[in-house]
Amino acid sequence: MWNLSAPWWEFVLRGLIVYAALLFLMRVSGKRQIGQLSPLDLVLLLIISNAVQNAMNGGDNSVTAGLILAATLFGADVLVGYGTWRSHRLETLVEGRPEILIHQGEIFRDVMRRERITPRELQKALRRNGCERVADVHFAILETDGTVSVIQKEKSEEGQAKPTIDPMWQDPARPDADMSL
Incomplete structure (x- = not known):
């Protein structure tokens, strides 16, 4: 339940890689996809979350791995949010332009x-x-x-x-x- 099957830093690295990849894919998919969630988009979102789960946890279903991944994802989101607040160039790169x-x-x-x-x-x-x-x-x-x-x-x-x-x-x-x- 608490024992990790890999070192903690591997979960952090996996989480950051998946976060960056999904951020890139959401950005490439266009603004319309982000702002208007249709039933098809909801299904896609649910399937994607299931598809990347194993990429992040590497088959480790321990509570510790889940908490490390959750903290990593929240931390990455806070850092990207802070970075886009501080840098107009990064904001344009991540969020696009109107x-x-x-x-x-x-x-x-x-x-x-x-x-x-x-x-x-x-x-x-x-x-x-x-x-x-x-x-x-x-x-x-x-x-x-x-x-x-x-x-x-x-x-x-x-x-x-x-x-x-x-x-x-x-x-x-x-x-x-x-x-x-």
Whole structure:
């Protein structure tokens, strides 16, 4: 129950290798896969967890091996989180960059194709954000967590759509300057 079949450092090394490999595979699979967990994705996640279990524990089912692996995985997650907080370069490497899907009502189909987002999924994201038409969108951005943020155009007095500028992105030296992108 408590006896290890291999040295403790081997479990740490196995856990770190599997953690890094899965992090890489999740990153390569795209933002959509991370942000929108479908039933197929859930099944895949469960199968992957079972598939990598033996790679981490090497057939050792002792409590000690399990605790070492759990501590290793939590520790790796904390270190990666701290590293991405400290380094913008590492954050971009691990989490990716937001992608613009729509700008001024124009859909960027090449980005949608690269991120494997269907037109129906984009429409659903727009409806979820209270937007009925693509023409009403100033920006639609696929965030690094897989969600879609939508910034709508606001209506002017003449009924024309004009972009909404968040004061956070406004340059204090130039109140008329749009610093959004």
